Each structure stands twice: as C-alpha cells, then as structure tokens.
Amino acid sequence: MLTQEQNELLTRIGPGAPMGEMLREYWVPACRSAKLKAEGAPERVRLFGEDFVAFRGTDGRVGFIAEGCPHRCASMALARNEGDGLRCIFHGWKVSLEGKCVDTPTEPPERRERFAELVPVRSHPVHEAGALVWVYLGKQATPPRFPDFEFTRLPEGHVQPMRGIIRTNWLQGLEALLDSAHVGYLHSANLGSPAGRSLLKAESDYMLNNGAPVFEFMEQPYGFREGALRDQEEVSYARVREVALPYFSFIPMTPGGPGLACCSIPIDDVTTAQWYIMFNPSAPMEPSRMSTFGTWSGDPDHFNADMGSRENTWNQDRAAMKAGHWSGIVGRGNAYEDFIVQESMGPIVDRSKEFLGSCDHVIIRARSQLLRAIKRYEETGEVSFAGPDVDFGRIRAISFAFAKGGDWREIDAFNPPAIAAE
Ligand code: FES
Ligand SMILES: [Fe+2]
Numbered sequence: 001m002l003t004q005e006q007n008e009l010l011t012r013i014g015p016g017a018p019m020g021e022m023l024r025e026y027w028v029p030a031c032r033s034a035k036l037k038a039e040g041a042p043e044r045v046r047l048f049g050e051d052f053v054a055f056r057g058t059d060g061r062v063g064f065i066a067e068g069c070p071h072r073c074a075s076m077a078l079a080r081n082e083g084d085g086l087r088c089i090f091h092g093w094k095v096s097l098e099g100k101c102v103d104t105p106t107e108p109p110e111r112r113e114r115f116a117e118l119v120p121v122r123s124h125p126v127h128e129a130g131a132l133v134w135v136y137l138g139k140q141a142t143p144p145r146f147p148d149f150e151f152t153r154l155p156e157g158h159v160q161p162m163r164g165i166i167r168t169n170w171l172q173g174l175e176a177l178l179d180s181a182h183v184g185y186l187h188s189a190n191l192g193s194p195a196g197r198s199l200l201k202a203e204s205d206y207m208l209n210n211g212a213p214v215f216e217f218m219e220q221p222y223g224f225r226e227g228a229l230r231d232q233e234e235v236s237y238a239r240v241r242e243v244a245l246p247y248f249s250f251i252p253m254t255p256g257g258p259g260l261a262c263c264s265i266p267i268d269d270v271t272t273a274q275w276y277i278m279f280n281p282s283a284p285m286e287p288s289r290m291s292t293f294g295t296w297s298g299d300p301d302h303f304n305a306d307m308g309s310r311e312n313t314w315n316q317d318r319a320a321m322k323a324g325h326w327s328g329i330v331g332r333g334n335a336y337e338d339f340i341v342q343e344s345m346g347p348i349v350d351r352s353k354e355f356l357g358s359c360d361h362v363i364i365r366a367r368s369q370l371l372r373a374i375k376r377y378e379e380t381g382e383v384s385f386a387g388p389d390v391d392f393g394r395i396r397a398i399s400f401a402f403a404k405g406g407d408w409r410e411i412d413a414f415n416p417p418a419i420a421a422e
Helices: 004-011 018-023 109-118 170-178 188-192 201-209 289-293 310-315 318-322 334-344 358-380
Strands: 028-032 043-047 050-056 062-066 085-087 094-096 101-103 126-129 132-135 159-166 214-220 223-231 235-244 248-251 259-268 271-279 398-403
Touching (some): 004 358, 028 050, 028 259, 043 259, 062 126, 101 109, 170 259, 170 271, 188 201, 214 358
Antiparallel strands (some): 028 132, 235 398
C-alpha cells in the first residue's frame, strides 16, 4: 500500500513531474526499426505525453523531432521526406535529419539562410538496436550510456519486437510484468493447454502444482533478480526473473529457447506501450512467433488492437468459464490476459486502497527502489540503475529445476541445468 502522494509521485510522467523527468533520462524504445523506410512516411510517436515524429533518410539514418512544425505547428507527420530532412507541406520550411532548420522559403532571399539558422527545433538523439529505434528524451547534452542488453547485440532477424497498447498508467504495466504469483491462476488455462503454453509441459506442471511460490531476491546494480521458487515432490523449480529498472522485466524462459524481454513505456499518464521483445541468441526468430500463443490482431505495432474494452468486458466468455476455462479470455496469449487485468484496475489504480500479501513482495520492492531513485535524482541529479557497474549484456532470465536443498543463486544463467522435454 502507498499513500496517495507516493502513488502520484510514481505514476505521473508528464513534463515537469518528478517521475517524468527521471524516466526521460533513460533510452526508451520509440518504434520498430522496420516501421521507418528510407525516404518513407514519417511515423508519429507519442511518449511521456508529448508528440514526435521519427523518419528515415536516404542514407538510413533516423531523425526524431517534435511533431509540430517549428513555424506554426502543422504536423510534420504530413511533411515531405526529402531524404536529408522533412519539409513541412504548409509553408515549405525544412528540418534536417540532424534536427536543424535548414530552409525557410517564405522569407526574402537575402535573409532566408540566416533566418533559418535562428529557428529553434526540438530534436532528440536516436540509436537503433534490437530491431528497435530508441530515443533519449532527457536533459543531458551527452546522452547516457545505451543499455546494450543481450537482444540489442543480436542481428535484426534474431529479434522480434511487438507492441501492445494499454489504457492505463505505465506503473500498472510494469507491476504486471513483475508479478510471478499470478501465472498459475490468470494464465492457468494457457499453461494447461499445449497450444497456449509457451513453456515445456514439465514447467507448466510445476507451476500448476504449486500456486504459492516463495520469493527470494538478490539486489543488483540495475534493479534486482527475483527467484520464484516452487518446491515439487522430487525437485525445486526456480523461475529467475531479471528486473532492470525502471522499465524492463526479463521473463524466465526455457534454456536454449527464445528469450523474452518486456518493458512498460509511458505514452502519457493513462496510456502505455507494452513492448514484448522476443529474441533468439542462437538462431533467427520464426516469423510472428506471437501467433503461437493464440490469435492476435496481426498488427505488430498494436498487437492487442482487438482486445475489447471495459464497455464489452473485454470479450470475456462466461460460457467458457462455466465449461472450465479459468479467465474466460479464450484463444489468446498470456499478454491479453495481463493487459485486460491491468486495464480493469482503471487508468491509474489507487494504491492507497490495496491490501498486499506475501505474493506482492516483488512489487513492494520495485516501488521502494523507484521512490529512492526519484529522491536521489531530485537531490543530486544522479540516475540510478545504469551505472558503470551494470553489465547489461549479462542480464538473462531463465527457469530451471534443481536438487532440493540447492541454491538457485549459484546457477549461471548462461549455463543452466536443462529441463526434461516431457
Ligand atoms: S507550419 Fe510548417 S512551414 Fe508553416
Ligand atoms: Fe502474466
């Protein structure tokens, strides 16, 4: 439970809000790289309650500027992409890939060039990695170190990012990505079905057999590592999640198979991009792996577009529930179940009304680390979770079974014990 003041502090991300200012100090995914074609249409991107456009030039570089034209704010999403910059269709002013105003043809020829130099343009640094365009929206003149997670070091075909959009605040999204206790309940129908399951049968059974995992934590310079431990008759089963604050949760996946990194990126106070980034270090990803988890909208930039809403109770199927389906969210992957539950809490859940239990240790930990990070940022300007001691490339979440009485902390995520396929 939080006070209403703490809840406001953690959730409000607009310009000037303490959390908004701190969160802008981290690189964030803006859009899929594949979305931007050389000399193609600019892509509208909304982040932290502000509107931008991203576009790709002839040479492949990406520009990222405010959506409103620096002249009189016409949308640059309508602009002509001239290969080295965008030209506004209203009066022909042009902004270069580097984010400078380079032409103002409505000015008299003798002062046109000098005048253009005076026009302020809002632009931001970008970096492409992991099949994504990332942007830095913070205040530092030199952008901070890029978080070069394992998936950002892979060739583009090995990474498959998909974006879900939820009508809730970013922290609700993040908290669902941290919560391991719900898996054996909310996702139990998927766990129990060969088609819906994303894990080995043995692992699904481990989770269905023990619905009250014990949580253990290891503090890390990027956040924390969480072991969700489910004792079985013969062995212990560990799901080791990596939480790279403020945005990322690496979901434990079966060793040797594709990995999954998820993050919760604010679009505005009550809308959030949930990126599901699937990646395979050892082989290219199969096309649209998302479809193996159930039906989805088919749009990788809004994969849950057909999820429904409060008005139709998110298409929940009561007849299926009577017939034994747990959630009534039928034929969909786990992400739809997660998103629907998050939206059902309301746009910004009032955390002063909660009553937390043992299964909530992980979100309590994340909230207190975030509150400490805001305080530190406000007092010193220093950013947490991204110091020189963080080795982003060595963050990997896995699941494994191990001998009872053993210590999950000693398992190397890059060399873990295998789990029997059946
Ligand atoms: S509003 Fe863009 S050139 Fe005038
Ligand atoms: Fe979930």
